[in-house]
Amino acid sequence: MASLVIAEHDNKTLKEATAKTVSAAAQVSTPVHVLVAGSDAAGVAQAAAKIAGVEKVLLADDPLYGKMVAETMETLILSLADKYDAILSPATTNGKNTMPRVAAKLDVAQISEIIKVISADTFERPIYAGNAIATVQAGAGKKVITVRTTTFKPAGDGGSAAVEKIGAAADPGLSKFVGEELSKSERPELTSAKIVISGGRGMQSGDNFHMLDKIADKLHAAVGASRAAVDAGFVPNDYQVGQTGKVVAPELYIAVGISGAIQHLAGMKDSKVIAAINKDEEAPIFQVADYGLVADLFKAIPEMDEELTKLGY
C-alpha cells in the first residue's frame, strides 16, 4: 500500500528528522507520503516535496495544527489512515505525544523508537535503556512506528513531489495550547549537530556551562548535559541527553565532568567518537570513551579554549 510520514517542523523549517524517517519508511512500505500539519506551513511542505523518495506531500494548513497538539493530530492522522499500511513519525516529543493515540484508536501496538528495519514487518528497538535490543514482529493491522532518527541516514534531496492541500479534521476540543518557553540558541540543534559537548554534575553551576559555550562556538557544536546537571538546575530540560532525554549520535561527543551513568550512556553511546574529561579516573564514562583525559575540567576546559585558538578555530 503506502506509508505516511508525519513531518517534524516548526511551521518555518522542516527538521532533518523528517528525511531520516522517510529513509525508514521507504524500507517499510512504498510509496512514501509526508503529512505536514501546521499553520502557515506551505514553505515546510515545499521543503518536504524535495526529499528524494517522497511521492506526495499532504499539507493540512490550519491554526489548529500550529503547535501539533496531540488530540487534534490524532483525529487528522486517523482521517487519513485508511490509505496507509504504515504510519511513521520521528521519535521527537511531538511524535511520542501523538502516535500512541493513533495506535490505540487503530487497535494496534505502537512500535517505539525503531533503530533498524529488518523487513517490512520486523524491527529492532532498544529496551532497558539500550542495554538490550529487541527484535519484534508486527501483527496484523496497520503499523504505527516511531523512529529513533540517530540510526537512519536522511533521504537525499532532488525529489519533486506534488503538494496536495487537505482540510482540517474535526477539533475534539479537549485541550489548547497556552504558551511556551523555548531555548534560543544560534548553535546547531542537539540532535542534528556534528559535534556535541556536554557537561555533568562536575560543572558545579549553570554559570560554568559558559565555558562549554565558548568551546561549542569554536567547534560549531551543540551543548548538552547529563540528567544530574539538569536536575540540579544548571541548564534547562531540553539540554538533557539520555534514556529519557534526547538521544544523540554525533561525529564527536565530548563529555565533561560526566561520570557516565547507564541512563546517560543510553543517549550518546552510538556517537562515532567519544572524548571524556573527568577528574575521577574510575568514572564509567572512560569505559566507552575513545579518548579519555583524567583532569580537572576547570583547568582543562580553559586550556582547550586556548589551544583551539592557537590551532585557528
Added chain:
Amino acid sequence: MKVLVPVKRVIDYNVKVRVKADQTGVDLANVKMSMNPFDEICVEEAVRLKEKGKATEVIAVSIGPQQASETIRTALAMGADRGILVKTDAEVEPLAVAKILKAICEAEKPSLVIAGKQAIDDDSNQTGQMLAALLGWAQGTFAHKLELEEGSAKIEREIDGGLQTVEVKLPAVMTVDLRLNEPRYASLPNIMKAKKKPIDEKSPADYGVDIAPKLKVLKVSEPPKRQAGIKVKTVAELLDKLKNEAGVI
C-alpha cells in the same frame, strides 16, 4: 476528586541488565525489582494533591504478578489510599494495559490519571497517551508542572525545544517527567499503616480485556559493545588525536 495512579514493577534502576544466553529476554531471576522511578513521581504528585485538599482519594493500580502488590504497598506507604492489583503472569503490552486502565477508569471515575511517561524496562512511552485516546480524554504528557483549576488543568510539558504549557479539560491523563517533584521516602509508621490499607485483586478477564500480545518478540540480544579507547595526558594531545587521528574536528 479521585486520582488514579498506575504503578509498574520493574527491574531496579541500579541493576545492571543482563540478556539471557538463549536470547529470549532479560534475566530477571533473583534481580532486585522496584517501582518504576517515573511512577514514584506520579504517586508523590497525587499524594500532594490530596494533602492540599484537591484530591479526595488516591488509588494505586498495578498490572502484573502477585509481587506487584509490593509495588502497590509502596504507593500506599507514600500516601495512596487503596490499591487494585490486576493479577497476571503474562507480559502485558501498553495497549492492553491501557484497555484495563480504561475499564478501571469507567468504574472508578477519576478526574485525573497520573502515569509515568515511560517505564524503564520496555521504554515504550505509550500507555498514558493510549489510555487518553481510548477514553476520548485530553492528555498532558511529560509534565513538568501541574496547576489544577475548576474543570481543567494547566500542564507545563518538557518538549524538545524547552517547555510548553497546555490547558486540558478534566478528566484527563497526565504523564510525568523527571522534574515534576522529588518523591518522598515512606516513613516506618506509614509503611506499617500501609499494611492495613485495602488492595482489591482482579484479573484482566474481570475487565473483559484480551491481553494476548500483538507484537511478537523474535529475540532479545546484547547491543554491540563499545571498547574503551586510550587515555591521553594533556589537552593538546587530546585535540591532536581528535584532529589528526579521528578527523572529527
